[in-house]
Amino acid sequence: MSGYLEGVLVLLAINVVLAYAAFLPIVAGQLNLGVAGFMATGAYVSAYLTNAHGWLPVPAALAATVLTAALGLVVAFPILRTRGIYLALATFAFGQVVVAIILNLNVVGGASGYPVRAYIGFPVIAVAAVLVFVAIYCLFHTRFGISVTAVSDDELVADQMGLSVRWLQTAAFTIGSAVAGLAGALHAHHFSYIEAQYFNVLLSIYIVLYVLLGGTQTIYGPLLGAAVFTLLPEVLRGSAQWRYVIFAGLILALMTWRPQGVVTRSLLRRLFEWRRPPAEAAT
Amino acid sequence: MAAPAGGGGDVSAARPILALEAVSKRFGGLSVIQELSFEVLPGERVALIGPNGAGKTTAFNLITGVYPVDAGRILLDGEDITRLPARKRIRAGLARTFQNIRLLQHLTVLENVMVAQYARHPSLAGMLQPVNLLRGNRWQREARAALGEAGLAQYAEEATGSLPYGIQKRIELVRALLARPRILLLDEPAAGLNPAETEALAAQLAAISGSGVTLLVVEHDMHFIGAFCRRVVVLNFGCKIAECDCDAVGDDPRVRAAYLGADTELAAAHA
Amino acid sequence: MLAQQLVNGLMLGSVYALVAVAFTFTMGVLKFLNFSIPGIFMVAGMVTWAMLKGGISLLLAVPAALALGAVLSYAVERLTYPQMRGGDHFIPLVSSMAFLILFENLVLVAWGSDQQRLALPFQSVSARVGDIVIGVPQLIGLVIAVGVVWLLDLVLKRTRVGRGLRSIAEDAETATILGVSVGRVVPVVFLIGGVFTALAGVLFALNYQQASPFMGEEVALKGISAMVLGGMGNIWGAILGGLVIGVVETAAIHWFGARTVDIWVYGLLLAILFVRPTGLLTSSLGSGRA
Numbered sequence: 060m061s062g063y064l065e066g067v068l069v070l071l072a073i074n075v076v077l078a079y080a081a082f083l084p085i086v087a088g089q090l091n092l093g094v095a096g097f098m099a100t101g102a103y104v105s106a107y108l109t110n111a112h113g114w115l116p117v118p119a120a121l122a123a124t125v126l127t128a129a130l131g132l133v134v135a136f137p138i139l140r141t142r143g144i145y146l147a148l149a150t151f152a153f154g155q156v157v158v159a160i161i162l163n164l165n166v167v168g169g170a171s172g173y174p175v176r177a178y179i180g181f182p183v184i185a186v187a188a189v190l191v192f193v194a195i196y197c198l199f200h201t202r203f204g205i206s207v208t209a210v211s212d213d214e215l216v217a218d219q220m221g222l223s224v225r226w227l228q229t230a231a232f233t234i235g236s237a238v239a240g241l242a243g244a245l246h247a248h249h250f251s252y253i254e255a256q257y258f259n260v261l262l263s264i265y266i267v268l269y270v271l272l273g274g275t276q277t278i279y280g281p282l283l284g285a286a287v288f289t290l291l292p293e294v295l296r297g298s299a300q301w302r303y304v305i306f307a308g309l310i311l312a313l314m315t316w317r318p319q320g321v322v323t324r325s326l327l328r329r330l331f332e333w334r335r336p337p338a339e340a341a342t
Numbered sequence: 343m344a345a346p347a348g349g350g351g352d353v354s355a356a357r358p359i360l361a362l363e364a365v366s367k368r369f370g371g372l373s374v375i376q377e378l379s380f381e382v383l384p385g386e387r388v389a390l391i392g393p394n395g396a397g398k399t400t401a402f403n404l405i406t407g408v409y410p411v412d413a414g415r416i417l418l419d420g421e422d423i424t425r426l427p428a429r430k431r432i433r434a435g436l437a438r439t440f441q442n443i444r445l446l447q448h449l450t451v452l453e454n455v456m457v458a459q460y461a462r463h464p465s466l467a468g469m470l471q472p473v474n475l476l477r478g479n480r481w482q483r484e485a486r487a488a489l490g491e492a493g494l495a496q497y498a499e500e501a502t503g504s505l506p507y508g509i510q511k512r513i514e515l516v517r518a519l520l521a522r523p524r525i526l527l528l529d530e531p532a533a534g535l536n537p538a539e540t541e542a543l544a545a546q547l548a549a550i551s552g553s554g555v556t557l558l559v560v561e562h563d564m565h566f567i568g569a570f571c572r573r574v575v576v577l578n579f580g581c582k583i584a585e586c587d588c589d590a591v592g593d594d595p596r597v598r599a600a601y602l603g604a605d606t607e608l609a610a611a612h613a
Numbered sequence: 614m615l616a617q618q619l620v621n622g623l624m625l626g627s628v629y630a631l632v633a634v635a636f637t638f639t640m641g642v643l644k645f646l647n648f649s650i651p652g653i654f655m656v657a658g659m660v661t662w663a664m665l666k667g668g669i670s671l672l673l674a675v676p677a678a679l680a681l682g683a684v685l686s687y688a689v690e691r692l693t694y695p696q697m698r699g700g701d702h703f704i705p706l707v708s709s710m711a712f713l714i715l716f717e718n719l720v721l722v723a724w725g726s727d728q729q730r731l732a733l734p735f736q737s738v739s740a741r742v743g744d745i746v747i748g749v750p751q752l753i754g755l756v757i758a759v760g761v762v763w764l765l766d767l768v769l770k771r772t773r774v775g776r777g778l779r780s781i782a783e784d785a786e787t788a789t790i791l792g793v794s795v796g797r798v799v800p801v802v803f804l805i806g807g808v809f810t811a812l813a814g815v816l817f818a819l820n821y822q823q824a825s826p827f828m829g830e831e832v833a834l835k836g837i838s839a840m841v842l843g844g845m846g847n848i849w850g851a852i853l854g855g856l857v858i859g860v861v862e863t864a865a866i867h868w869f870g871a872r873t874v875d876i877w878v879y880g881l882l883l884a885i886l887f888v889r890p891t892g893l894l895t896s897s898l899g900s901g902r903a
Binding site: 143259260267268301307310318 | 696872879
Binding site: 197199200201202203204205206208209211212213215216217218219220221222223224276324325328 | 406407408428429430432433438440444446447448449450453456457458459460461464468469470471472473474475481499501517521
């Protein structure tokens with residue numbers, strides 16, 4: 060495989076992981092504008108474990124994922140007392156604070172960035188992306204998937220129907236942050252250099268936007284969103300900035316005409332119609 | 343949790359399945375429920391009636407835990423559930439439907455009714471059951487069967503938003519039933535239904551009652567109540583003003599005053 | 614020393630205050646967080662730089678930048694407000710984020726990513742009060758900021774448009790029923806917000822003699838912290854919040870270093886959201902709740 064193609068696929072894989080990190084909270088009704096902060100946490104923890112303590116990159120990435128999950132769990136308690144726009148703002152503030160704290164940690168390079176010695180190659184990253192997809196796919200198709208959607212739709216009804224609203228919201232948030240942490244670790248070990256300023260709110264915005272572009276009604280939407288976002292610059296051989304201008308234009312068009320995203324349940328049904336058995340006879 | 347066996351209308355003399363003891367509730371300075379006490383015996387079919395604003399839906403909301411009571415107790419089969427969080431009440435066998443339909447917009451009809459299945463197995467394992475992974479799994483089969491029994495099987499994969507009002511109401515009822523409740527609270531189940539739908543509803547409720555589920559129904563349709571309920575509890579201004587057999591309720595002077603009094607006010611307002 | 618820091622903080626705070634007013638005004642009336650505001654802030658600052666560099670007089674450049682702010686804001690309105698009426702509440706927020714990306718990247722395409730230095734056509738003048746040095750342009754900026762908000766307050770209280778805005782803030786449906794021409798009044802919110810933000814961008818560029826395509830993210834975004842601190846929907850709260858954030862930032866730079874600023878400013882935002890999300894003052898524009 061050519062180095063160029065591999066580079067694109069690595070980006071795609073990491074963007075897919077990030078997409079699912081944002082997807083689960085969105086399904087639970089949470090707009091996480093601090094995704095990049097969790098990504099940064101995973102990146103720096105994993106990098107530090109390999110640089111300063113000689114860990115191997117894959118165990119370090121897993122440990123970083125667990126630690127990011129722990130951070131997400133701790134932060135979830137105060138943050139999930141807020142709702143709607145307040146929640147989005149709280150995640151935004153959290154993301155900014157995390158990055159600012161890292162900026163001041165000279166042990167991991169501070170403002171000059173942090174070179175990462177241990178390397179993770181494309182095969183591992185691809186496997187990770189596939190595993191994340193499979194895991195989230197399975198999770199989404201358990202009662203958990205229906206339940207978090209119910210909570211995001213109508214908290215009162217979910218509560219009345221016996222669901223533990225707070226627990227579900229916390230779980231969605233924590234899992235989302237863990238997956239973001241994993242993406243960060245993979246990023247750190249592949250690009251061999253991380254700097255805090257990269258994990259800013261605009262990165263969180265891009266991630267959330269391409270997930271919404273793909274569509275959050277089905278498990279496949281985030282895949283499409285990540286693919287579009289990753290492949291747009293390859294399709295348009297212009298400068299990097301034009302890709303984002305076009306991306307922004309796509310989002311605006313989408314919000315005007317198809318805010319539910321590209322991949323919706325009805326679209327999926329129509330695509331797979333031929334595969335379904337004939338509908339049950341009405342009683 | 344299996345539904346208790348027993349024929350329809352078989353009222354046992356055992357302890358009440360639902361009891362309110364001097365329940366009171368204020369919103370701000372307004373007292374909406376005042377020392378409300380009544381009981382429902384297992385297997386009964388009781389109607390809760392009263393003019394608009396009497397507090398019927400509020401009473402329901404207190405029973406199901408939407409709001410906490412300010413005073414008094416609520417007992418479910420002898421167990422004090424006054425402080426029990428709402429989500430645990432349906433798990434204990436107390437299910438309800440809503441006056442304004444509250445189906446979940448982003449789930450299909452099938453998924454909507456399946457939500458209530460969790461109440462029977464509220465645990466981490468219950469949450470991780472693969473209910474949507476492969477078609478034909480047992481939770482889907484159970485839910486489809488329930489929809490089929492209600493004549494709604496063809497709507498299983500539909501989005502709820504565009505369905506007719508009467509269909510949505512019936513879906514809500516199926517959802518509540520899938521929690522296998524011991525007592526079912528129905529908030530104006532016949533409102534907005536045409537005569538044919540109302541008859542079908544009455545038949546359905548009769549069947550539900552026949553399987554042993556206790557019914558507490560808020561309704562305005564006196565004809566529907568009369569054909570269906572044994573006993574009536576009458577509310578006005580948050581207080582119980584009467585409690586009697588259905589046949590006698592129309593003659594009760596207090597009840598007449600409550601309804602006709604309200605009508606007179608209305609008439610005067612429009613004069 | 615302390616007093617000087619305080620003064621510097623207040624001067625910086627006046628910029629945050631204007632941005633915060635734009636945020637809080639949109640939030641109070643329309644219940645939506647307009648993420649395009651930092652983008653408009655940045656465009657106004659960059660355009661001011663570009664015009665000055667191109668030899669255009671300051672007297673023309675400033676109004677032109679303000680007008681551009683209004684135009685851009687109107688474009689945002691066209692593509693966000695109609696969607697607010699029907700669909701999910703997050704749609705306008707998402708569209709406004711897309712506008713931020715759009716503005717930032719268009720500017721990057723036009724002028725690259727470097728921070729630019731403004732060539733001021735006048736000598737920077739300072740006044741001395743005791744030991745304290747006050748930059749006159751900055752003082753003017755502060756006065757303008759407060760004055761403009763005072764004017765807005767008058768408009769809200771004394772004019773028909775203002776009453777219309779306040780009734781929409783209270784309850785949009787009732788406002789329509791009561792005859793408020795929502796379609797004509799809402800663009801006013803965006804126009805005012807756009808002008809305020811552009812003014813903030815111009816003032817920042819002129820006072821600190823710098824503009825960059827990232828100044829929206831780096832500077833204006835802190836206006837959100839100011840808005841929440843002051844109470845969403847309260848324009849005087851936004852002024853208060855802005856001044857406080859300005860002082861906090863200046864103090865943080867002085868005592869802990871420039872790299873810690875975001876910890877303080879956004880940490881404060883986080884703390885407020887946890888402890889007292891309604892902010893210091895309650896909304897003067899209806900409920901202010903999202």
